[in-house]
Every structure is written in C-alpha cells, then in structure tokens.
Amino acid sequence: MPAKLSKLEEKALTLLMQSEKGMLQSELWHKLGVTSREGSRIGIKLERKGYVKRVKAFSNDRWTRRLVPLIKQVDIKPLLGVPCPSCSYEPLCGPRSEHHYRQCVLLEEWLNK
Numbered sequence: 001m002p003a004k005l006s007k008l009e010e011k012a013l014t015l016l017m018q019s020e021k022g023m024l025q026s027e028l029w030h031k032l033g034v035t036s037r038e039g040s041r042i043g044i045k046l047e048r049k050g051y052v053k054r055v056k057a058f059s060n061d062r063w064t065r066r067l068v069p070l071i072k073q074v075d076i077k078p079l080l081g082v083p084c085p086s087c088s089y090e091p092l093c094g095p096r097s098e099h100h101y102r103q104c105v106l107l108e109e110w111l112n113k
Helices: 007-017 025-032 038-049 105-111
Strands: 052-059 063-071
Touching: 007 025, 007 038, 025 038, 025 063, 038 052, 038 063, 063 105
Parallel strands: none
Antiparallel strands: 052 063
16 A cells, blocks of 8 residues: 655655656755755655655756656546446456456447447
C-alpha cells in the first residue's frame, strides 16, 4: 500500500507529474510558495516514499537537485464501459476456465464499438 501523502506532498507530486523531466527543487518551492527548507524536506519525503527520484543537477552556476517523478498519471477513460466488472462470469473468467476473456462475446462487442 502506498505511503500516505500530506496535502502539500500531493500538490507537489501533481506539479511534478506535469513534467516528464521533472523540475528543479527551487522551481517547486516557488510554485508551492514554501521555504527552501520546507521544499527540500518535501522532496526528500517524496523520494523516501518512492514517488520521485532526486537527481543531482547543475543550474545557475551551482549544484542543486532535480525532482523526477517515478509515477505517471493514467487515463482510465478508455476503460469506461468495459463489461468485465459487472459480468456474472467474472469470478470464473481466466485462462483455465470455461469462460475465457479470449472467447468472451460481451468483451468482443465492447471492443468493436
């Protein structure tokens, strides 16, 4: 189970996930409106929880850290309406069962919409 995030950590992670390359800690601090000390602690906590990687980076003639997200947002809209969760055969469905997803008429109809 993922570690619980504070509201500020959630906000920081949301900002970081908007950029694949991540952002410098100082950029994040400014966007969050927090001090460098608080921003640094947020980066460390997110790294310990496995959400970001802190990478050493050189910027503006000094060394700093770039926070790179290790998770991505997933769009579940394409999965809306899939028949499997409400299917009466769902508990029996699997590769070794009589009702297999490869032969499912309901799933085939949904895919062909």
